[in-house]
Amino acid sequence: MSRRPLVRECPPTSWYFRQPRYLRYMSREITSIFVGAYCVLLVVGLQRLSAGPAAWDGFLLALRSPASVVFQFLALVAAVYHAATWFNATQKAMPLQIGEDFVPGNIISGAHYVAWGVLSVVVLFLAGVF
Amino acid sequence: MAKSHKPVVWFPFAAGGTVIAFCIPVIVLLTFLAALGHVPAGLSYDKMHSFAVSVLGKLIIFGVVALSLWSSAHRLRCTCYDFGLRADTLAAAVLYVAAIIGSVASAVFLLRI
Numbered sequence: 725m726s727r728r729p730l731v732r733e734c735p736p737t738s739w740y741f742r743q744p745r746y747l748r749y750m751s752r753e754i755t756s757i758f759v760g761a762y763c764v765l766l767v768v769g770l771q772r773l774s775a776g777p778a779a780w781d782g783f784l785l786a787l788r789s790p791a792s793v794v795f796q797f798l799a800l801v802a803a804v805y806h807a808a809t810w811f812n813a814t815q816k817a818m819p820l821q822i823g824e825d826f827v828p829g830n831i832i833s834g835a836h837y838v839a840w841g842v843l844s845v846v847v848l849f850l851a852g853v854f
Numbered sequence: 855m856a857k858s859h860k861p862v863v864w865f866p867f868a869a870g871g872t873v874i875a876f877c878i879p880v881i882v883l884l885t886f887l888a889a890l891g892h893v894p895a896g897l898s899y900d901k902m903h904s905f906a907v908s909v910l911g912k913l914i915i916f917g918v919v920a921l922s923l924w925s926s927a928h929r930l931r932c933t934c935y936d937f938g939l940r941a942d943t944l945a946a947a948v949l950y951v952a953a954i955i956g957s958v959a960s961a962v963f964l965l966r967i
Contacts, residue, residue, distance in 0.1 A: 737938035753936055756929035759874055762882060763922045767956045767963075769885075770919065773906060774966040777899040784897065787889040796886040803879040810875040836875075844880040851884055852895030 752809050758802035761795070811836040863928060870925025877918050906967045916964055920957040927953035 740746035772783035786792065814836050815829030848854065888897055895901065905911040927949040934945040 736940065740936070750936065753929070753933045756926055756933050759878060759922070760926035760930050762878065763919065763926050764956065765885075766881075766919050766922070767960050770906075770915070770960050770963040773899075773902055774963040777903075780899045780902065784888055784893055787885060788891060793886075793889045796882060796889045800879065800882045800886050803874070803882050807875040807879050810871055840876055840879075843876055844883075847877075847880045848883070848894075850896060852901075853884070853887065 752806065755802035755806040758795075758799045759806060762799045762803070807840060811840065866921055866924040867928040868925075870921035870923075870928075873918055873921045874925055878922060881918075903967065906964060912964045912967075916957075916960055919960045923953040923956045923960075924950075 740750040769783055772779045787796070811833050815832040818832070819829070820827040820832055884894055884897060887894055906915060931942070931946050931949050934949075935942055939945060
């Protein structure tokens with residue numbers, strides 16, 4: 725009798741359709757594409773800023789093209805989704821022990837959400853949005 | 855003793871992930887407002903220039919951009935692998951080199967301001 729080791733077949737390009745949790749994992753992975761592209765946009769913006777007022781105003785004007793509006797919207801959704809999942813993971817990634825007990829996970833994640841909200845409001849205020 | 859180069863990649867990745875989570879959504883919101891035609895006062899050339907001309911401003915901008923680039927490069931590498939691209943060494947080389955070029959370029963642009 726020959727011994728046949730179990731070989732699990734795993735389709736390399738479509739494995740994540742097998743389980744909802746794999747799909748959730750991949751939906752988070754996809755946000756890296758938009759965030760990465762947005763980082764490139766930031767570098768371009770820095771170059772425009774260093775090139776002077778006319779170049780910067782041209783950059784702001786280029787942001788208003790329809791393709792840019794769609795991209796920024798998708799990047800905003802991706803960035804918020806990445807942030808929310810990141811903060812949800814903090815309670816697993818850095819559990820906090822005080823004495824004998826662990827601090828409840830939702831307090832750790834909640835503290836991150838509060839800090840995120842405060843920081844965002846401060847940045848919006850400094851940027852003159854309100 | 856076995857040594858791993860993983861911490862070198864991991865530290866900027868984790869720091870970048872935190873920076874992206876805290877800072878990028880509000881930055882995207884600002885440029886999204888600009889894209890919709892409501893340019894926030896803080897995005898005017900004078901305001902941006904006076905922020906980027908200070909040493910603190912340069913450090914903040916460079917920290918956010920460079921860490922976000924590095925973290926994104928690492929995440930994109932994992933994403934490539936998960937979508938079935940098995941040439942991991944190639945993907946890692948291309949993405950990390952791109953992140954380094956972007957970081958150096960940001961530093962050069964900032965020093966020119």
